[in-house]
Amino acid sequence: MMKYSYDEVIHIIENTRRFGNLTGVEVSKQMLEQLGNPQSGIPFVHVAGTNGKGSTTAFLCKILEQAGKKVGMFTSPHLITFEERIRINGVYIPQEDVTRLGNMLLEMQFEVSPTMFDYCLAMAVLYFREQSCDIMVMETGIGGRYDSTNALGVPELAIITKIGFDHMAVLGNTLEEIASEKAGIIKAGVPVVVSTQQTQVIDVLLENFKSVNQRNDAPVVIWTKQNWEGDAGILDVMDGAGFYETSQEDFKFVRSIPMKMLTGYQIENAATAMLAAKVLFAKWQKRGDVQVSDSMVEDYIKAGIAETFWKGRMEIVNDQPFFMIDGAHNAHGVSALSNSLKELYPGEKFHFIMGVMADKDYEEMIDALLPLAIDFVTVTPESSRALQSKDLAECIQKKGIQARYVENMEEVIRPLLPVKVCTVDRKEGDADFTEVPSVGNKTVAFGSLYFIGAIEAMLEKNSRWM
Secondary structure, X not given: OOOOOHHHHHHHHHOOOOOOOOOHHHHHHHHHHHOOOOOOOOOEEEEEOOOOXXXXXXXXXXXXHHOOOOEEEEOOOOOOOHHHHEEXXXXXXXXXXXXXXXXXXXXXXXXXXXXXXXXXXXXXXXXXXXOOOOEEEEEOOOOOOOOHHHHHOOOOEEEEOOOOOOOHXXXXXXXXXXXXXXXXXXXXXXXXXXXOOOHHHHHHHHHHHHHHHOOOOOOOEEEOHHHOOOOOOOHHHOOOOEEEEOOHHHHHHHHOOOOOOOOOOHHHHHXXXXXXXXXXXXXXXXXXXXXXXXXXXXXXXXXXXXXXXXOOOOEEEEEOOEXXXXXXXXXXXXXXXXXXXXXXXXXXXXXXXXXXXXXXXXXXXXHHHHHHEEEEEEOOOOOOOEOOHHHHHHHHHOOOOOEEEOOOOHHHHHHHOOOOOOOOOOOOOOOOOOOOOOOOOEEEEEEOHHHHHHHHHHHHHHHHOO
16 A cells, blocks of 8 residues: 555655765665666666757657657656656656655665655656666756766767756866766767767867777767768768767758747757767667668658657747747856847847746846847746845846846736636636737746746646636
């Protein structure tokens, strides 16, 4: 008989704190060993980076699904429900399985003290094992070298998405230091695919790649944008570990594919997933695991990219009035958002709604959007780490642009949501969405995923009223 209900399991796991000085990789390694190493025998792709991890993971999973693979996907954090973190072919883990596996994990006497992330990782692997997944695509939490996911072992492929400044208190204060931590997922004999990076980041990643593979007998192939000459022949020469960086040719190909998601910065994430898929299929073909032609792989890629959707990333949730939400929560992410808005809506300016954590580089985030801003409204996300909306508004005002703060985010968000008319089971006190003010310019809400998740939850509740 289960001891805890679903809500109790989630509450306990989400409020778990680690005791001791062990790193995530040490804790999860011990946990997985006590569980009998359920990850053993399931090939996996390891994804690290500062921005674009979730989208790249989603693109790759959908491509692999098109090839008939049963794909387990592990990402974090979730926007609305815990189950978002663990999916198979896009379907969330059922609540009853979260409850069952959660109880099992909470009842175990581990020799270490897990955090929420360690519990989530163990639950994901157990579920993927039970469901006989063909492959897992596993996104790191923070960093790479000491991240809990690095306890999974040697992957089929490592992917490193765009690297920028974030979590500096843990990862380091320079791009080189941060890149070195992300490079911790690089393993001997394992191909590595990276998004286009700043030169100093590539230098660090290449140095780590070469260092790790010096201890391996397999030939090392280095293929970056500096010597890129197109797709022809590159994957045919991969006899061992290979280092591949996305190129303009990849971007050009992806731009030709109709996408459910807005393009902008997603082009690079899709291109990274595309190159990763090519490397995976080439590796499997060479090993004799699959029999696929180049044209078949191209079809999988086109269909997968076309079908991918990832909530909260340049997502237009309403056309009249225009309202976009984006989980850009650090300077690099906001810079990508700014560039995408310029590309998609040249010459336009926007109303911005912003809510961030106090430990983020919020002044750089503001600076990146000032040239595009009509004004700002600031909110306080629901988190003990949140920057207070009043303080954020004052910071923006000092930069010479209009900003006001609100205590309740629903005050500014609800008038921007799609109009819904409640037709069933309306309760007294439920909000009325029938009045929408006229808004001439486009509005973009961005910042903490806690904030974006709250908007997604409002949208979901609203849609249930139809």
